[in-house]
Amino acid sequence: MAVISRVVASLFLLTVSSLVSACAVTQAGPPTPLVKPMAEEFSAIQSVDPAARTPVQLRLATAMLESGKAAAASKTYQAILDREPSNVTALMGLGDALLYSGSQDEAVDAYTKAVKADGKSALPRIGLGRALIQMQQPEAALQRFTEASALDSADSRAKIGRGVALDLLGRHGEAISEYRAVLAGQPGNRAAANNLALSLALNGQTAEAVRRLERLAQSAEAPLRVRQNLALVLGLAGETERAAMVARIDQSPEDVASNQRFLQLIRSLAPAPAKGGEQT
Numbered sequence: 557m558a559v560i561s562r563v564v565a566s567l568f569l570l571t572v573s574s575l576v577s578a579c580a581v582t583q584a585g586p587p588t589p590l591v592k593p594m595a596e597e598f599s600a601i602q603s604v605d606p607a608a609r610t611p612v613q614l615r616l617a618t619a620m621l622e623s624g625k626a627a628a629a630s631k632t633y634q635a636i637l638d639r640e641p642s643n644v645t646a647l648m649g650l651g652d653a654l655l656y657s658g659s660q661d662e663a664v665d666a667y668t669k670a671v672k673a674d675g676k677s678a679l680p681r682i683g684l685g686r687a688l689i690q691m692q693q694p695e696a697a698l699q700r701f702t703e704a705s706a707l708d709s710a711d712s713r714a715k716i717g718r719g720v721a722l723d724l725l726g727r728h729g730e731a732i733s734e735y736r737a738v739l740a741g742q743p744g745n746r747a748a749a750n751n752l753a754l755s756l757a758l759n760g761q762t763a764e765a766v767r768r769l770e771r772l773a774q775s776a777e778a779p780l781r782v783r784q785n786l787a788l789v790l791g792l793a794g795e796t797e798r799a800a801m802v803a804r805i806d807q808s809p810e811d812v813a814s815n816q817r818f819l820q821l822i823r824s825l826a827p828a829p830a831k832g833g834e835q836t
Contacts, residue, residue, distance in 0.1 A: 610636055614645055621653050629653040642673040644680065651683045655690065663687045678708035685717045694724035712738045716748055719755065728759040746772065750782055753789070762793045773802070780806055 617632035633650035636643055651666035664687045670680035681704035688697035701717035708714065719734035735752035738745050749772055757765035769786040772778055783802055791799035803811075 610640065610643070610646075614649070617646075617649055617653075621649065621656070626653045626657045630657070642669075644670050644674045644677065647673060648679060648683055651680075651687070655683070655687055660687050660691045664691075676707065678704035678711050678714055681707070682711070682713050682717060685714075685721070689717070689720055689724070692724075694721040697721045698725065712742055712745060712748065716745075716751060719748075719751055723751075723755050723758060728755050731755045732759060746779075746782075750785060754785060757789045757792070762789060765789050766793065766795075 613632055613636050617629045617636075620626075620629035620632060630650060630653040633646045633653060636646040637650065640646065647666050647670035651663045651670065654660075654663035654666060664684060667680050667684040667687060670677075671684060674680060681700045685697040685700035685704065688694070688700060698718060698721035701714050701721060704711065704714035705718060715734050715738050719731040719738075722728070722731035722734065732752060732755050735748045735755060738748035739752065742748065749768065753765045753768040753772070756762075756768070766786070766789055769782060769789060772782045773786050783805055787799045787803040790796075790802065
């Protein structure tokens with residue numbers, strides 16, 4: 557189970573975007589319908605009214621980031637920070653853009669400055685926790701998510717972040733409690749539901765994990781990641797045919813076959829499960 561747990565735990569590094577946004581990062585492409593008018597608006601006012609630049613630039617940078625133009629967004633946020641070094645919104649945006657681009661160290665620097673600029677807000681600490689998760693520092697991330705939760709107990713992202721960090725630390729029972737607490741107040745929170753299922757799988761409660769992922773996968777709005785997680789948990793549980801059937805929905809036959817070989821290798825490395833069945 558230890559080998560399987562490490563493999564499944566690595567998924568939390570791939571699905572940590574559930575704490576953030578699902579925006580994909582690209583570096584090129586024409587202006588989107590939203591970005592182009594904002595760029596024109598900013599160009600029109602930048603030489604006329606310096607006081608009006610920041611709000612327009614913030615909207616422009618956010619639109620850039622949401623359309624996948626992280627590099628351009630970073631430059632725009634940095635232009636604001638050159639004038640206003642303690643602008644928390646710009647620091648957070650810069651951290652997000654850098655994190656999506658894979659520049660974790662620089663993202664940590666931006667989030668840390670945001671924490672110092674606004675010590676009462678949970679958001680900079682959540683951003684910092686996300687970056688630390690991607691840098692495979694779950695213990696440090698747990699501390700930041702815990703601080704964020706103390707500042708804003710209603711923010712589900714802090715609780716989900718705590719769950720991810722706890723799972724990566726092998727503390728699956730505690731992680732399960734975090735996800736269940738979120739779902740008690742927000743039954744439709746798909747990030748918490750998905751992570752709860754993975755945490756249950758890590759905790760040896762495979763049958764319940766499969767049941768939960770199957771319910772999530774049946775939704776018309778189910779993201780690709782949910783089906784991938786279902787296929788993985790089924791495969792690790794030895795239900796290779798069902799795993800392949802789910803995987804074929806989104807993957808080519810070649811990819812399915814490759815994943816099946818990988819799962820067989822992982823299962824061959826893991827010790828045989830203890831007799832007596834699993835606890836659910």
